[in-house]
Amino acid sequence: MGALLDQKYEKLFSLLDANGDGVIAEDDFTLMAGRVRASFSEERAAKGETYADEMMNYWRALRDTADADGDGRIDRDEFRQALHQVSDRFDTLIGPLYQAGFHLADRDDDGRVGREDFIAVLVAIGVPADEAGATFDRLAERDGQLTKDQLMTAATLYYRDENPDNAASHLFFGAL
Template sequence: MLNDLQQRKMAHLFALLDVDDDGTVDKMDYTASADRLVNAFGFAPGSAESQRVRERYARLWDEVTFPMDINGDGRVDLEEFTTGFDRFVTQPEDGYHAHIAPVANAFYDLMDTDGDGRITRTEYLRMTGSAFRMSEANGLIAFEHLDLDANGSLSREELHLANEQFFRSADEQAQGNWLFGPVPAGV
């Protein structure tokens, strides 16, 4: 069972993914996020890069989020989302590696536009602003918390650690809690 922090993290991510702010996440939210990402990175319509982004978002929906749809309405509400992450990612020992690590790798590859094996602050901000609707200020705060060696870029290992901590850790001090910016305080 998720503790208060984990529930707040899932609610925060859910709000970022609910592009049309209708209280559910559905395939159209993922399509809209993919389109924003394609535009933010300047990929030409129909290009291999554009197609890859859209395919990865479709896979994220099909393999990670859609199976959380308990009532079969084609949409995932906050309760389904939170329960699903607990069941598929947080609780099983291999949950992160089975469900999130492949997605994190895909996002890493998309962000690393210059192919140098590092995610710069600019690349990170472009991703978080377009794919997750994060403000630049929150993106900068997040980046600073995730750049563990303070070298001005994120390695694949730093990103995986942050993702795993965000999705699995109950520790208030885990740096990965900042992956999607500041998590709102509990009520």
């Protein structure tokens, strides 16, 4: 794994450590899912439930792959060593979480997300609002909307791409 992926994985670790205790555990995923769900209205409650379910599926996949010592917590070293394996199975292990987040943010179910809702999700997981806005601006179409395909491509590249020229994927969760 190269230095760029290490930087991205470190950024991701810091976001997933939602309570800031230096390890990733189930309570971090519960906390993050709650923050994301709270950032949207009650009318999206069913979508929020799906998002929370996918967040827990992501936790279980990560735990099963990364928790080498079986203590129910993932430290930075365990995370770095295992994330490449998890990212190789992005479509089945990680992709559903991103799809659920997209559907939660897709206010009218038209397959497109606006800037405000995209930023709301990223801010809820810990990305500063200005960086979340910059991410949206890099990814969105000229009409100011983001499609699920655009989101999924950028998310997949975040986990896998090491080309330093591809800022749209590297800066998915803000500055590294």
